[in-house]
Amino acid sequence: MKKSSRIAFALSLMALATGCSSTVTAASHEKGTPVKVGLICLHDSSSTYDKNFIDSMKEAVTTLGRMVDGEAIIKTGVKEDNDAYNAAKDLVKQGCNVIFADSFGHEPFILKAAKEWPTVTFCHATGTQAKTAGVANFHNAFASIYEGRYLAGYAAGLKLARMVENNELVEKNLDKDGNIKLGYVGAFPYAEVVSGYTSWYLGVKAVVSNVVMNVTYTQSWYDFNAEKNGAHTLADWGAAIISQHADSMGAPGECEALGVPNVTYNVPTGEECPNTYLAYSKIDWAPYYEAVISAAHENDAIVGEVNNNFTGSLATGSVKFDCANEADKLILEGVKAELSAKTKRVFDCSTFTVKGKHLTSYTADVDDYGDFQPETEVIRTEGGITFFDESALRSAPYFDVRIDGITELN
Amino acid sequence: MLEKIKNKLGHFPFYVTKRMGFSKLKYWLIRAGGILLAFLLAGITCTLLKPGSFGLFFSEMIRGCFDFSDISSIIDLLVTFSILLLISTNLTPTFKMRFWNIGAEGQILMGCMGAAAMAKFMPRDMSNASVLIICLLTSMILSTIWSLVPAIFKAFFNTNETLFTLMLNYIASILSALAISQWIKSGSQSFGVLFNGVFPSILDNTGTLVVIISLVIFAGLFVYITKGKYGYEVSVLGESIDTARYIGINPKKVMIRTSLISGVVFGVIGFMIVCGIHQSFSPTIVGGQGFTGVLIAWLGHFNPMEIALFSFLSAVMQQGTTTAASAVNISSTQFSAICTGVFFFIIIACEFFSRYQIKMHHKEKVKEAKEI
Numbered sequence: 001m002k003k004s005s006r007i008a009f010a011l012s013l014m015a016l017a018t019g020c021s022s023t024v025t026a027a028s029h030e031k032g033t034p035v036k037v038g039l040i041c042l043h044d045s046s047s048t049y050d051k052n053f054i055d056s057m058k059e060a061v062t063t064l065g066r067m068v069d070g071e072a073i074i075k076t077g078v079k080e081d082n083d084a085y086n087a088a089k090d091l092v093k094q095g096c097n098v099i100f101a102d103s104f105g106h107e108p109f110i111l112k113a114a115k116e117w118p119t120v121t122f123c124h125a126t127g128t129q130a131k132t133a134g135v136a137n138f139h140n141a142f143a144s145i146y147e148g149r150y151l152a153g154y155a156a157g158l159k160l161a162r163m164v165e166n167n168e169l170v171e172k173n174l175d176k177d178g179n180i181k182l183g184y185v186g187a188f189p190y191a192e193v194v195s196g197y198t199s200w201y202l203g204v205k206a207v208v209s210n211v212v213m214n215v216t217y218t219q220s221w222y223d224f225n226a227e228k229n230g231a232h233t234l235a236d237w238g239a240a241i242i243s244q245h246a247d248s249m250g251a252p253g254e255c256e257a258l259g260v261p262n263v264t265y266n267v268p269t270g271e272e273c274p275n276t277y278l279a280y281s282k283i284d285w286a287p288y289y290e291a292v293i294s295a296a297h298e299n300d301a302i303v304g305e306v307n308n309n310f311t312g313s314l315a316t317g318s319v320k321f322d323c324a325n326e327a328d329k330l331i332l333e334g335v336k337a338e339l340s341a342k343t344k345r346v347f348d349c350s351t352f353t354v355k356g357k358h359l360t361s362y363t364a365d366v367d368d369y370g371d372f373q374p375e376t377e378v379i380r381t382e383g384g385i386t387f388f389d390e391s392a393l394r395s396a397p398y399f400d401v402r403i404d405g406i407t408e409l410n
Numbered sequence: 411m412l413e414k415i416k417n418k419l420g421h422f423p424f425y426v427t428k429r430m431g432f433s434k435l436k437y438w439l440i441r442a443g444g445i446l447l448a449f450l451l452a453g454i455t456c457t458l459l460k461p462g463s464f465g466l467f468f469s470e471m472i473r474g475c476f477d478f479s480d481i482s483s484i485i486d487l488l489v490t491f492s493i494l495l496l497i498s499t500n501l502t503p504t505f506k507m508r509f510w511n512i513g514a515e516g517q518i519l520m521g522c523m524g525a526a527a528m529a530k531f532m533p534r535d536m537s538n539a540s541v542l543i544i545c546l547l548t549s550m551i552l553s554t555i556w557s558l559v560p561a562i563f564k565a566f567f568n569t570n571e572t573l574f575t576l577m578l579n580y581i582a583s584i585l586s587a588l589a590i591s592q593w594i595k596s597g598s599q600s601f602g603v604l605f606n607g608v609f610p611s612i613l614d615n616t617g618t619l620v621v622i623i624s625l626v627i628f629a630g631l632f633v634y635i636t637k638g639k640y641g642y643e644v645s646v647l648g649e650s651i652d653t654a655r656y657i658g659i660n661p662k663k664v665m666i667r668t669s670l671i672s673g674v675v676f677g678v679i680g681f682m683i684v685c686g687i688h689q690s691f692s693p694t695i696v697g698g699q700g701f702t703g704v705l706i707a708w709l710g711h712f713n714p715m716e717i718a719l720f721s722f723l724s725a726v727m728q729q730g731t732t733t734a735a736s737a738v739n740i741s742s743t744q745f746s747a748i749c750t751g752v753f754f755f756i757i758i759a760c761e762f763f764s765r766y767q768i769k770m771h772h773k774e775k776v777k778e779a780k781e782i
Contacts, residue, residue: 044742073736077743080600081695082688087743090736093483105600109690112603190597219591219599372595 026117029097031299034069037061037289038091040084040110042103044076047222048266049247052282053102053125060289067297080105088113092120098296100125100289103221104192114138121296125285126192128368128396130308139302141288142395143312146199147339148281148319150346151332152263153203155279155323156182156241158331159261160208163240172238175212179405182213183234183260185244185251187221189408195390195397196245199346200263201406204241206351214239216409224248233409235260241278252277270324279323287317309395314340347388349379352403362388364398421771429767437764444760445723448753452731455749456738463738474733475726482615487729489617489687492624493679494721497703499631500675502712503668506635507647509564513575515700516582517556517673519693521549521680523586526691529607529684530593541607545685550677556582557673558666565662579700586693601691609686620686627675632714634671644668702754709757720757727753 029035037057045051054074061068073094078087084106091099092113098121101110107127114122114135123139124130130140160180163169173181182204186193201213214234218226227250234242235258243263244251249272255262256273264280288310295302304310312318314336321336323329338344349359359379366376378398380389390399402408416422449471456467475487497514504511525545532541556578563569590601612618635641643664647654651661684691702724710717731746 071739073739074741075736075743076741081692082690094736105598108602188597
């Protein structure tokens, strides 16, 4: 490392002497040589979301061993603006062949970088434009996390059933029609979050049918106080169980303080919240990292990718979940097997209604042309089940249906 | 503890006095020492985080800023430098007339917002050049409003301009956040990359034109400040309003004219930041450079050449530490900001100790007090 930088510096002095100039050039990768990897994160490890990416990256680098050139260069605290492009540029300068970025708002800037350095592979998690952009070295990835959330919701449902049985619910936990109240702290009101809370809600509903849910948005992926206050508002309203899709410890911590059972995302909080932690689900990014890096190593296509989109699943090991109650684990394994075998679907149209009716047709904005116009029919019938076909046509979620029983507060 | 000593002695154990008879050479030697210390501390911090990286830190820092085989990084450095230089120089006339404008951040941000709005909403088939002209005009108008309003209030109602300009920063920031939440339909709060209204590339970099424009305006401001009637009027007004009136200067007119010019230049800066450097927009797009500019203008004693020196050092610190941090794999992008902060902190300390000295009161009394 030291030596190479000295040589580079010496070369730069020579270039100065000879007066030649060039712009930042990307190192093209030679087949079979180690790959240099970079990762761009919105926050650092104090955010559960980014910690999940960073930990998975370390795991993947260890697994791949000699295929990777040293440690991955990780940049944290990269904002969703031109900083993301600058971070990518810096990683290209450091010689990275594969660059990952972890936040939705990074996408346009990573895409700009991908156009500029076509020999570098750019992979953007949660993004929507790879299918339509037509830039060969720009990729999107996500996982069918709605299945993980459904399972975590199912675990919450089992807990709720026990709470009903033991008469642990109080008057404020029920609405005027006798439905049990649930709460959800979401970040932003777009498909990724809507898909998440709907699948969680349907998971609970699969066990306890009379539930209603309130959702409150924080308008930020990481805002400790807003998440804490959100959880507090929901608990005050009477939510019997709370889950969240935002990245600080605000909501789980508040639930522990108030004694409301909580389902988490990205990291289990059993240690921090021993009395209220129920279950968690997360995307394990390691299988995707491994697929991309080994493809780059061999100068090959990424295995499992369609239209530059990679959707991890329970089967690829990309969707993980766990719960605190040992006895529930067996039941959940059974549900997981049904989901894997596709004899059960999370967004089975017979399990929910929209304005009192079951969905028979729905067009979603799957192909992102920046127009926000829905164009693709996403309701399918297979094996006798009519369902919303989430994450099949592109990796990022596109389920943005507002179903009955769920109320958005803001 | 200090309070206790004070009660016993009737005064603090030390006091601050103005330093007399300090030679210019000594002053600059201390400053140079401070600058070296700041770079050294950055290297030491890096070594503490990643042991054994001391040498690599400095070689990477030099490579990050002065790698002449990589013209793009040289231009990036010049962009940071010239924007800082222009902001600080542009603040100088207002400061000289003792109009403490600390709202550069907000005034530039308003310009950025104007340019971004136009670049985003002008029809896509419009030519890039006409979009650029519309962006420029809009950003100049918005920045000028943000700069003129406090000046008018100061001129006619003698309002405190420091608080006024400071508060306008927050209003600008909230307005931009509001604008983005209205403009961006995906709900992601991320503005994305501009399609139209983008500076042409020279030497494969849209920043080249930013450097050229900045330096041309800097030259204009330099003449404006140091030569001619306007610069003189501004200095006299800064010395004493009564003197200014006596020699026939209209203070209100000078104050408003100076703020008007500074607003127009901030508009151009906002326009260059959006269309030339970022090709995007966010409420934090100015990135504190408006505040850094205030600091540099003050540290440079309102002298354009000194301002240029500190702008350059600050740019080297920012870009060099960013490159070095990724070379030694320090993840946090805050590392560079911390190093720059330490750099300014040390320079300010040098400034303080060159102007003032700390003297102890009678030694025995202090000793007595310590026994409490």
